[in-house]
Amino acid sequence: MIVLGCDSFAEAVAHSLGVKSLRFERRTFPDWEQCPRILGEVEDHVVLINRMKSEEFNTNSYLMETLLLTRTLRDMGATKIELVMPYLVYSRQDRVFRHGEPYSSRTVLDLLRDAGATKIITISLHSTKDIDRPDSIPVANLDGFAPIVERIKQLNLKNPIITGPDLGVTKATKLVASALGCDAVVLKKTRDHATGEIKITGDIPTQNKDIVIVDDIISTGWTMSEAIKICKKAHARTISAFAVHGLFTTPTYIQLRRATNNFAVTDTIQTPVSSIPSSSVIINHFRS
Ligand code: R5P
Numbered sequence: 001m002i003v004l005g006c007d008s009f010a011e012a013v014a015h016s017l018g019v020k021s022l023r024f025e026r027r028t029f030p031d032w033e034q035c036p037r038i039l040g041e042v043e044d045h046v047v048l049i050n051r052m053k054s055e056e057f058n059t060n061s062y063l064m065e066t067l068l069l070t071r072t073l074r075d076m077g078a079t080k081i082e083l084v085m086p087y088l089v090y091s092r093q094d095r096v097f098r099h100g101e102p103y104s105s106r107t108v109l110d111l112l113r114d115a116g117a118t119k120i121i122t123i124s125l126h127s128t129k130d131i132d133r134p135d136s137i138p139v140a141n142l143d144g145f146a147p148i149v150e151r152i153k154q155l156n157l158k159n160p161i162i163t164g165p166d167l168g169v170t171k172a173t174k175l176v177a178s179a180l181g182c183d184a185v186v187l188k189k190t191r192d193h194a195t196g197e198i199k200i201t202g203d204i205p206t207q208n209k210d211i212v213i214v215d216d217i218i219s220t221g222w223t224m225s226e227a228i229k230i231c232k233k234a235h236a237r238t239i240s241a242f243a244v245h246g247l248f249t250t251p252t253y254i255q256l257r258r259a260t261n262n263f264a265v266t267d268t269i270q271t272p273v274s275s276i277p278s279s280s281v282i283i284n285h286f287r288s
Helices: 008-017 059-075 104-115 145-155 167-180 222-233 253-258 279-287
Strands: 002-005 020-025 045-049 080-084 119-123 139-142 160-164 183-186 188-191 198-201 210-218 238-246 262-265
Touching: 002 008, 008 020, 008 045, 008 279, 045 059, 059 080, 059 104, 119 279, 139 279, 145 167, 145 210, 145 238, 145 279, 160 167, 167 183, 167 188, 167 210, 198 222, 210 222, 222 238, 222 253, 253 262
Parallel strands: 002 020, 002 045, 045 080, 080 119, 119 139, 160 183, 160 210, 210 238, 238 262
Antiparallel strands: 188 198
């Protein structure tokens, strides 16, 4: 097996696994078309580790680049092509919410399969609904909250309580709380699908707690900042906020960092606040 990537993240995985690594060059034409180039010869089994970078490189460019690389790998003779996409784009549109909208998560998995991918390896997929389809490409969905648990442990919080900002993150909130041996509380979020506006309701029935908000994704940052407001009303002693994937469609990490005592995301996406390493999750997957 050979690891193909374009950054230190892929190289670190290859190094830990003791396998060869190969680089691809990322290129964006002035009209935003992608034209990546694989700098060498490929083998039969290739693991393409492609990580997104927030701000400079959007989800569409990233997806297009991954599709082009996959098809190029197939054209160059690879037959087993495993794609590590630490953040799987379009996974939030996991159903047709309103008549006439696309079923994006399914479409993206099918596109990757048709381009030649034989397996997808991802971290904390927003919804696992599609991966059980009989015709879906095999998907390994790895736990991105485990590195967050390790970071929370390092904080040595006195009286922590783990908070999830919406019901969709209930399972992860409870798992994080149970790994830390503390309580969990999940808030309720409603979103207007036309305007994107969200409302979060719920009480954190406690004072003087070290509240730790956990979520799978921060995109606009709206959810996180609303959850922080509720924690402030609950007279938290400290507020920490962590998420697996920091999309940061605008640089809201600046405000979120100011509004909290501790704030970080994992490095599934490269951002200025991706200080929680997640490569161990991928390394363990290939070792098991
Ligand atoms: C949605 O259900 C997710 O778990 C996140 O809460 C959401 O994607 C965050 O989005 P935003 O930062 O735009 O509020």
